[in-house]
Amino acid sequence: MHLLVRENRTLDEQDEAEDLGLPPADLVVLSFTESDLLGLLHAQERLKGASPSLQVTSLARLRHPMSVDLYLETTLAQARCVVVRLLGGLDYWRYGAEELAAWCREHKVPLALLPGEATRQGASTPASMPDDTRLAELSTVSEEIRNRLNGFFQHAGTGNMEHALRLMASLSGQGADDGAQPEPLPQWGLYRTVTGVPVEKVTAAGRSDREATRLPSDRVLRATLVFYRAHLMVGDIAALDLLAETLAARNCTVEMLFVTSLKDPVVAKGVAEALSRSKPDILLNATLFSSRNPQGESPLTVADAPILQLLQPGATQAVWERSPRGLSRSDLAMQAVLPELDGAIATLPISFRAEAPPGLPAARVPYLPGIRQTADRALAWARLRYLKPEQKRVGIILSDYPGAGLTQETGHVAHAVGLDGFASLASILTLLRAEGYQTGHAPLPQPEELVALLAQTAPRPLFCVATYRALAAGLDAAFMASVTQAWGEPEQDPCVQDGKFHLRAIELGHLTLAVQPDRGRQADRKALYHDPDSPPCHAYVAFYLWLRSVQRLDALVHLGTHGTLEWLPGKAAALSASCAPAVLTGDLPVIYPFIVNNPGEAATARRRLGAVTIGHMTPPVMQADLSPDMQALERLIDEYAEADGLDPRRGALLRKDILEKASRTGVLSESGVRPGEDDEAEALARLDAYLCDVKDLQIRDGLHIFGQNAPKAETLAQAIFQACRPQSERLQSEAQTSEKQSALLEEITARIRQSGPAEAQALLAALAGRFVASGPAGAPTRGRLDVLPTGRNLFTLDPRALPTPSAMVLAGKMEKLLLTRHLQEQGEPLTRLVMDLWGSASLRTGGEDMALALRLMGVEIKRAESTGHVTGFEVIPLPVLNRPRVDVTLRISGLFRDAFPDQIALFDQVVSAVANRREPPDWNPLAASAKGLDGEARTRATARIFGAARGTYGTGVEEALQTGTWADQAALGKAWLEGSAWTYGGGRDGGQDADALATLLGQADAVLHVQDHAETDMLESPENAAHEGGLAAAAAALGASPALWHGDTSRPDTPRLRATAQEVARIVRGRLANPRWIEGMQQHGYAGAAELARGLDALHGFAATLPERFDQQFDMVFAATLGNEACDAFLQRENPAAREAMRARFADVWQRGLWHPRGNSVAQVLESGEQA
The missing domain is CATH 3.40.50 (Rossmann fold)
Incomplete structure (x- = not known):
C-alpha cells in the first residue's frame, strides 16, 4: 500500500524569510498590534528594572515559516515565559503558533496564546474571550492565567500592562503572583x-x-x-x-x-x-x-x-x-x-x-x-451640509471616448457604459432645479440641445494661459515639472489658441456642464503609453484648475462609467500629494454615478479619487430572437425533426436544403461546423444548437437614464429571475408553486422600480453633504438580487476570501468543459494555457477565473475556519487528480494587479510548488520547463503572471486600434507583447521579461477569456478586442496558432465555451446587426448612434487581431446601418459625427483588406459619404 502525499503550502510562505536578529530575553511577547508592544515597553520603563528582561516582536515580520524557525533558535533561546496575542485568531499565524507551542512544551516554558479581538458583549471582566478553543489547547498555562493576561491586554493602559509583566515574571519563576486582576477602563x-x-x-x-x-x-x-x-x-x-x-x-x-x-x-x-x-x-x-x-x-x-x-x-x-x-x-x-x-x-x-x-x-x-x-x-x-442649494456650485463632467481634441468631434461625447449620458444629464438638471439649485432662468435644455451645446459646438476659450501658469504654480511642484517635461510649455498645447485654453463647457446658473478633455496624445504616443510616469497634458490640468479655481466648485459629479481621471499616474491606493488624481481633484468632493455591475472600476474611483460611487441600474434587456432567414432555417429543422425516421426520403431532401441555405447565408460556418470532419447529422446538430444560442442571447433594449425607472421593469425582472433560479436555494425553495413564483417576480420588479428614485435621492444626499448608504456591486442578471435597488455607494468583496468556495465549485464545471471540448476539437489534451484575467470579473464572481486556473493546475484551496479567508493550498497528487496538470499563464489586467496582490502571491506560490514536483514531464509540463534550472534561470522559467507596467493600464493595442497607427496584425501582436511583458509575483513586482512571455505564448495550446455576465458582450467596447484579440495577434506574431476560446459563465451552473471567432459572429447576428437592438438604440438619439459606432469599432478590432475573416459580419452590419436607408437617416440626423466615424471605419477595413464587401453600393457610400 502506498500513501499519497498531499503537499500543503500556506500564504505565509509568500513573504521573504528573514532573521530578525533580536536578542533573547526572559519574557517574550509577540503581537500583530504594535500598541500592545509599545504599551509593554512603556510599562517596563516605569518598573525601572523590577521586571525580568523583555523582548517584544511584531508578528508581521514573522510570517514566513523559516523566519519563525530562526526566531525559535535565537530570540527564544533563553525565554522563560512567552505570550502571543493573535489578531484574527490562530489561522493568521498557524505555523508559528503550532511550532512555538511544540517548542514551549519541549522546553517547559509557560505559553499563553491570546485572541487579539475585544471581549464579547462588552464584558468589563476578562472572563469571556472570543471563542477559539484551539488557542487554549496550544497554550500551556491555566485558563485562569490566560483570562487574566487577556484582560490586562484588552483593557490596556500602563497599570494593566505593569500587572501583565508582573504576572509573566511570576510564570517565569522570578517573583510571586500578586493575584492582581485587570482594571477595567472605559471602553x-x-x-x-x-x-x-x-x-x-x-x-x-x-x-x-x-x-x-x-x-x-x-x-x-x-x-x-x-x-x-x-x-x-x-x-x-x-x-x-x-x-x-x-x-x-x-x-x-x-x-x-x-x-x-x-x-x-x-x-x-x-x-x-x-x-x-x-x-x-x-x-x-x-x-x-x-x-x-x-x-x-x-x-x-x-x-x-x-x-x-x-x-x-x-x-x-x-x-x-x-x-x-x-x-x-x-x-x-x-x-x-x-x-x-x-x-x-x-x-x-x-x-x-x-x-x-x-x-x-x-x-x-x-x-x-x-x-x-x-x-x-x-x-x-x-x-455641503450648510450651503443652501442655490448657493452651491456644482460641476457635472461628461467623458469623451475617444478624446475629441480642439476641433474634431467623434460622436462619443458623454459616453458611459449602459447609460444615456445626455438624457441622464437632462434628468439630473431637472432634479437639481426642483431641489432649488441655481440653474439659470431659461428653460432647461433638453438632451438634443445639450448635444448641440457640448458635443457639436466648437470648444470655447475659457482659461488664459497666464492665469493657468499662476494657478499651476500652487500645485505640487514635482507633478507640474513632469507635465512640462512630457508636453513642453503650456503654449504648445493643441487646445491653446490665442493665448487661451479652449474647452467644452457651458454654465447654467451655478452649474457647470463640461466635457473631460483628452488626457494627452502626441505623435510618439507609443513611447509614452506604458510609461507609468506619463502625466496628463496641460489642457487636462487646466480643465481641473479652471473648475476648482475659476468656477469655484463645491462638488464634482463625474457622470457615468467612466472617465480618465482615476486612471492617471499614481499609487493604486493611499495616494501621495504628488499623485495626479490627488493633485487635480484637490479637496473637491467627487460624486460618481457608476454602473452597478462594475465593482472593480468603481473601487478604483473610490480609492484613487475619494469618490462616492452611486450605483445605477443596468439597461433593460430582451432576447435577441432570430432574423427572418434564421427563422426559416429553424422551421426547416423542425420539419426535419418530424420527418426524420418517418419519411427518410423527405428527411434527406430537407437535410440537404437546410445545409445549403445555412451555407448560403453564412450561418453554417458561424455554427462551428467543420468541413470534411462533421457528417450531416453532426452538422445539423451544431446548426440547431447555434440557432438556439443566438435566439436566446440576452441583449440590451436601449440604455438606462440615471434617476429614472427602467421602462421595461417586468422584462428585466424576468431575466433576473431566470438567472437566479438554478443557483439560489432561496429561489428554489420559494419558486415551487406558481403563486410563490409570482410573489418573487413582484419582489424583483419592485426592487427595480425603487432603483431610479433611489439613484436620484442618493445624488441629492451626496450633494447635501449627507451619508450615502453603501451597497454591493454585481451583475443583477447573474442572480445578484442584493445589488438591488441601486442608488447606493458601491463596495466589493474582501479579496482575502477569493477565490470563494462557490467560485471553486463553479470553476470545476468550466474546467471539465474546457478540457473535454479542447480534446474533442483539437484532438490533443490541453497542456499549456494562457488566461486573460480581469479585475471586475473576479470581484463579480468571487474569483472564478483564478479558481479555474488553480483547478487546472491540480490545486485545492485551504481556508481559515473562522473567517473563510484563503490561508494556503494543497497540491493534489496525480493519482487522485487522474489527469495531467495544465501549465497556466495569467495575463492580468492593471485593475487585477492593483486589487488582488494576495491572489497574485497565491498563484505564484502554486507555480513554484507545482514546478518543484517530481512528476512525469507529460503529466506536469510546468515542472518539465523548469527542470535542471537554478537561480535566475529558474525564476524566469517559472514566471507565469504577466501584465502592464506598474501604474499603467491596458494592453498597448487600444491606442493603435483607435488611431489607426498600425501596419498589420503582427504590429498589433507586437504591441500586445510589449504592453504585457511585466512579470509579477515572487519578488518580480513589475520586472520586464518580454522573452519569457513570448516563449510561453508561443508554446500555448490555447488562450482563454471568460465573460461572466450577459449585461455586456465582447463587441461592447474596442477594449475587449485589445485584450482578447491582442493576445491572439501576439500568438500569431510568434508563429503560433493556439486554440482561441471564449468562455461564457453568465449562467454559472451551465457554462458555455465557444471559439472566439464564433462568439464574434454570434454577437453580430444576435445584437450588432439585429434590427431589434438597433431600434432600441434609436430611442436614445445621439447616445444610441454612438453605441452603433462603438460596436463597429469593436468588430474592427477583432477583425484586425484574429486570424479569421469577418466579411459576412461586416456585410451584415453595413446592411443594417449605413446600407439601411432608415438607420442611415437616423445617424445623419442624431449624430453625424458617429455616422462619419462609421463610414471612415468601414472604409478603413476595406482598404486594409479586412473586408471584401459583396454589395455594389458599398463603394459609393464609403467614397462619397452619401446615403446608399
Missing part, C-alpha cells in the same frame, strides 16, 4: 474636544475665508474623530491630534472619541448615542475593518454625515513612497476594502510607522501633506 469615551475658530477670525487664505466658504459668519463646523483606545494608552496619536488641530484652526470643532472596537455592542451603542447628540457634519474614522454588526448596521451612520477613512499605513514613509500599490496586502483589506462596506470615503495617508529595527514596534510619524489634504477634504464635504 469608549471622549478624549478631548478641540474647539474651532469662527470664520471671522480665520486668516483669508485659500478656501478658508468667508467668501470661499459662503457660510454664516458665526458658523463653526463640527467633526467627530473616532480612533482606538489602544493608541491613546500608549500616546501614539500625534497625527490624530495634529489633524484635529488643523481642522480647528480652520473653522471646525473636533470631538475625539476613543473606542476599543466599534463591533462591540456596548461601544457601538455608546458611540451611536454620542453622535446622535453631537450631530457632526463630518466623521473621521481611524479604526480598521468594517464597523458593521451581523445585521449590517454601523454606529457611524447615525450622524447621516460623510465618513472619511483615515489612512495610516503600516509601512514607513520611505517604503510607501517606493510602493506603486500604496498599501500592503493587509492594509488594503483593513483600511480600504472593509471600510468601504461602511460607505467610507478614501483620503491620503496621515501618518506612517517610524523607522525601527526589524521586528520591533515603532510609533507613528505624522505626514503633513496628507493631513492638510485630508482636512481640506473633510471641510469640503462638511460645507
